[in-house]
Amino acid sequence: MKNNILVLGGTGKTGRKVVEQLTNRGQKVRVGSRNATPSFDWNVPANWPAAFQGIDKIYITFQPDLAVPGALEAIELLTKEAHKAGIKKLVLLSGKGEREAELCEQVVIHSGIDYTIVRASWFNQNFSESFFLDPILAGHVALPQAQAKVPYVDTDDIAAVVVETLLDDQHNGEIYELTGPRLLTFEDVIQEINKATERNIVFTPISLDAYSKMLKEFQLPADYVWLITYLFTEVIGNEKNSLVTHDIEKVLGRKAKDFSTYVQETAATGVWSSIPKNQRA
Numbered sequence: 001m002k003n004n005i006l007v008l009g010g011t012g013k014t015g016r017k018v019v020e021q022l023t024n025r026g027q028k029v030r031v032g033s034r035n036a037t038p039s040f041d042w043n044v045p046a047n048w049p050a051a052f053q054g055i056d057k058i059y060i061t062f063q064p065d066l067a068v069p070g071a072l073e074a075i076e077l078l079t080k081e082a083h084k085a086g087i088k089k090l091v092l093l094s095g096k097g098e099r100e101a102e103l104c105e106q107v108v109i110h111s112g113i114d115y116t117i118v119r120a121s122w123f124n125q126n127f128s129e130s131f132f133l134d135p136i137l138a139g140h141v142a143l144p145q146a147q148a149k150v151p152y153v154d155t156d157d158i159a160a161v162v163v164e165t166l167l168d169d170q171h172n173g174e175i176y177e178l179t180g181p182r183l184l185t186f187e188d189v190i191q192e193i194n195k196a197t198e199r200n201i202v203f204t205p206i207s208l209d210a211y212s213k214m215l216k217e218f219q220l221p222a223d224y225v226w227l228i229t230y231l232f233t234e235v236i237g238n239e240k241n242s243l244v245t246h247d248i249e250k251v252l253g254r255k256a257k258d259f260s261t262y263v264q265e266t267a268a269t270g271v272w273s274s275i276p277k278n279q280r281a
């Protein structure tokens, strides 16, 4: 059966892969982003009904994170508007180990619309498409929680699970916890990247205070510094998040992608060999 599916964040890390996989499976897909037509902006709810028109199902990726102040209210409003628009299914991307995100999950669970919650661990792609790329390019990665072991998950696997949950009703009412197949410290990560790229990126453990001071010195916005500090404290600093789960295998019938495979594939794109943004002409 062909569905009309709205993918919020449809050009983002998971969304663009969900769009590609749904399209390959013959579904009708609408990209939800500020630059799409009709446009979807989390800060402009007046425009949401136009983006929801004619849509059966929605994949929700919130910006920047379900833990930030205002996220709960935004998810409440979104589910209300989705209900009004006759949306039949919601799939929410949530963060594993984030208490605030779980409150947002509850809103979706009690929305009166069929749902699946996809709770993901930290993405592999944070090292190639997000906040850790610039320090890697600069050749020096200084991070707190050096002892923490993280079961990084690949966005290819997240997108594949999201697509299954959007298309198959047997996943309705489920909460899936997605992790990769093994635990890595930041030092392990940098070693793997060094091996694959033949670079000599240095990893330095620092305190959380020193890290947040460093981010402020780089003049990053205060709410961004707050979010990163929160994630390092609540998610990475929480031992309960250092657990490997098997939900990817359960949904897809195959093993989750290993971090080394991600590193090999990403090294081959050349993204870790380019010049850092702040050193470009």
Ligand SMILES: NC(=O)c1ccc[n+]([C@@H]2O[C@H](COP(=O)([O-])OP(=O)(O)OC[C@H]3O[C@@H](n4cnc5c(N)ncnc54)[C@H](OP(=O)(O)O)[C@@H]3O)[C@@H](O)[C@H]2O)c1
Residues within 6 Å of the ligand: 008, 009, 010, 011, 012, 013, 014, 015, 032, 033, 034, 035, 036, 040, 041, 042, 043, 061, 062, 063, 064, 065, 066, 067, 093, 094, 095, 096, 120, 121, 122, 123, 126, 130
């Ligand atoms: N990174 C992790 O390790 C991790 C782990 C677990 C959960 N998560 C969750 O993943 C979610 C983000 O998903 P993602 O990484 O796939 O997306 P992403 O790459 O962060 O998202 C970028 C997308 O969001 C759109 N966007 C940005 N600002 C927007 C706004 N104000 N209104 C509407 N669209 C906007 C962008 O399009 P335009 O610029 O065109 O608008 C683009 O399509 C967050 O809720 C985060 O909590 C992340």
